[in-house]
Amino acid sequence: MNERTVITFGTFDVFHVGHVRILERAASLGDRLVVGVSADALNVRKKGRAPVFSQEERIEIVSALRCVDEVFVEESLELKGDYIRKFEADVLTMGDDWKGRFDEFSSLCEVVYFPRTPSVSTTALIEHIASIT
Template sequence: MEQYEAEVGGPVRHAVHAHASATDGRTPGRRNDVNEIIGYTTGVFDMFHIGHLNVLRRASERCDRLVVGVTTDELCVARKGKSPVIPFEERREIVASVRYVSSVVAQSSMDKVGAWHLHRFDRMFVGDDWHGSDQWHRYEREFGDLGVELLYLPYTVHTSSTLLRQRVVSEEAVS
């Protein structure tokens, strides 16, 4: 079942599971030790742009503390076949400097449930461009079993690192 929440910039889709229950004694959506909601999102964050900022802002508005996994250079090469323009340490520092971000961790694996075991977040935020994919349907079920809420945030369609890279290449070709 999905719920929709109106917001400037588009709806946020919530993957809600009636069978959700925490397996470690936590109340779903709440951390008993400090009574705060921990959010988690990931990304390459190469050539940081307004779309990245929008995701981080929207995610931070829906949790008390936002942990961001910045994809390592090695994982980028393994997944996309190319290195990011900006090296990992610089991307990590850029993301860490954003006021919406509480802490930054290295994302060296695409295993989001494995990341939950490390960081014990209550909400996972992902761009709505992933909504409906087989991979994220599986995560909806797995996170539901762990009591983790999965929220799909509006994707900023007018800009992306890929579009920026293409623009730079086309302008260099004209010069």
């Protein structure tokens, strides 16, 4: 019997319950969960700012979760297909804020979009913390 591998990607900055829930949902779709943590430089390119926690710290946090089997650095959004092939992923999961953006990979694997956890947003958390300091 072949192991079913699930892959997902994210920045995972200012780690919160929404991150835990999406990773647990992703893990529930297979036997092995591989997580690509966005490189600091990628985060600057896609969000226009550096993450609060360094790439190494974010990798350490995500790696510590029992639902996560392997973590790697995601260097580029354009390499998603390469990462799917490299890790032999059967399923790609993403938050539904990316809905439709990765349908092109449905020829490589199943693509699943999960709803975001209501009222939890890393950006909103960062803005809130900045407003009270």
